[in-house]
Amino acid sequence: MELLDTYKRPLRDLRISVTDRCNFRCPYCMPAEIYGYSYKFLNKNQILSFEEIERVAKLFVEIGVNKIRITGGEPLVRADIHNLIHPLSKIDGLNDLTMTTNGYLLPSMARKLKDAGLERITVSLDSLDPETFKEMNGRNFEPETVMLGIDEAIKVGFKPVKINVVVKKGVNENSILPLIRKYKGEDHILRFIEYMDVGTLNEWKKEHVITADEIVKIIQKEFPIEPIGENYIGEVASRYRFKDGNGEIGVISSVSVPFCSTCTRARLSTDGKLYTCLFSNIGHDIKTLLRSDKSDEKLKDFIAKLWGARDDRYSEIRSSLSTPTKKTKVEMYAIGG
Numbered sequence: 213m214e215l216l217d218t219y220k221r222p223l224r225d226l227r228i229s230v231t232d233r234c235n236f237r238c239p240y241c242m243p244a245e246i247y248g249y250s251y252k253f254l255n256k257n258q259i260l261s262f263e264e265i266e267r268v269a270k271l272f273v274e275i276g277v278n279k280i281r282i283t284g285g286e287p288l289v290r291a292d293i294h295n296l297i298h299p300l301s302k303i304d305g306l307n308d309l310t311m312t313t314n315g316y317l318l319p320s321m322a323r324k325l326k327d328a329g330l331e332r333i334t335v336s337l338d339s340l341d342p343e344t345f346k347e348m349n350g351r352n353f354e355p356e357t358v359m360l361g362i363d364e365a366i367k368v369g370f371k372p373v374k375i376n377v378v379v380k381k382g383v384n385e386n387s388i389l390p391l392i393r394k395y396k397g398e399d400h401i402l403r404f405i406e407y408m409d410v411g412t413l414n415e416w417k418k419e420h421v422i423t424a425d426e427i428v429k430i431i432q433k434e435f436p437i438e439p440i441g442e443n444y445i446g447e448v449a450s451r452y453r454f455k456d457g458n459g460e461i462g463v464i465s466s467v468s469v470p471f472c473s474t475c476t477r478a479r480l481s482t483d484g485k486l487y488t489c490l491f492s493n494i495g496h497d498i499k500t501l502l503r504s505d506k507s508d509e510k511l512k513d514f515i516a517k518l519w520g521a522r523d524d525r526y527s528e529i530r531s532s533l534s535t536p537t538k539k540t541k542v543e544m545y546a547i548g549g
């Protein structure tokens with residue numbers, strides 16, 4: 213029988229954060245002032261091992277998940293990450309195995325990931341302009357390496373490569389059109405994401421958001437586009453195709469037009485906690501159960517009960533929430549985007 217939450221939403225996607233570390237310090241996610249050289253990240257014993265992740269992933273697939281996204285932190289900074297991809301790619305019943313990465317280490321790793329069985333990849337790239345990109349990554353990195361990573365991903369057979377662009381007002385809205393000029397076509401799908409109030413550290417304000425509507429208007433000035441339907445129910449991006457027939461883009465409107473009513477996503481944090489919403493303040497401890505002698509059945513019962521009780525719809529009620537609630541949200545890099 214299909215596992216449904218209190219709003220009758222099935223459990224379909226699992227996002228797994230494989231590390232809380234990152235080589236970038238994007239101010240909207242891990243501001244450099246807070247995550248400095250003395251910041252204590254999780255130690256080896258606190259994070260799930262590859263074997264533990266594989267076991268949980270199998271259990272999730274047995275109770276309904278058919279898509280897994282590997283994320284972080286930056287998944288490519290976890291040592292030998294391809295050795296996790298391989299067993300995950302063999303799980304019966306898993307239809308889609310994908311990863312979100314900032315792409316900086318991709319030039320040397322794309323081939324290994326493909327050979328290990330990764331099916332799709334999303335690379336984040338907020339600007340082609342070196343100064344704007346540096347501001348967005350907090351680390352003075354130039355965009356060229358990420359662009360090489362995208363090229364390499366195409367070369368080894370990840371096609372199309374999705375490219376995530378977080379749009380922050382006053383910072384990178386001028387990067388939207390240059391990104392389209394560069395990546396328009398069949399090989400890439402740009403996805404423009406409204407800047408979200410994830411976590412507690414990015415000093416998010418509504419005034420920093422460029423809405424999906426505004427993004428579409430900017431694009432229409434140079435590239436006529438028209439909406440197309442969803443690939444599947446619960447797809448986060450609204451899709452548009454270029455009227456000249458050469459490619460498509462996505463726009464993710466989590467703030468201006470929330471999509472909680474079709475949200476089928478669970479998230480597993482680096483330290484083995486299950487979150488049923490990106491904006492949740494409660495993580496349910498799976499790691500302790502994994503490290504005790506609990507059977508697979510007991511673990512599946514635990515997950516199924518949590519999902520059955522799920523009533524999250526943060527983005528739909530965001531505007532009615534008081535500020536103190538925001539103080540306790542989990543940080544995005546810990547549970548993945």
Ligand code: SAM
Nearest residue numbers: 240241284285286312313314336376407408549
């Ligand atoms: N490090 C990888 C990366 O950046 O692609 C994976 C983890 S990152 C948390 C996943 C995605 O979340 C990225 O595309 C990132 O741009 C996006 N993201 C992070 N903070 C965000 C925010 N405040 N609003 C919207 N998207 C955000």
Ligand code: SF4
Nearest residue numbers: 234236238241285314
């Ligand atoms: Fe790192 Fe990704 Fe967060 Fe940027 S968005 S700090 S690349 S985890």
Ligand code: SF4
Nearest residue numbers: 472475489490526527
């Ligand atoms: Fe899903 Fe929570 Fe985002 Fe709504 S706010 S779409 S429930 S993750």
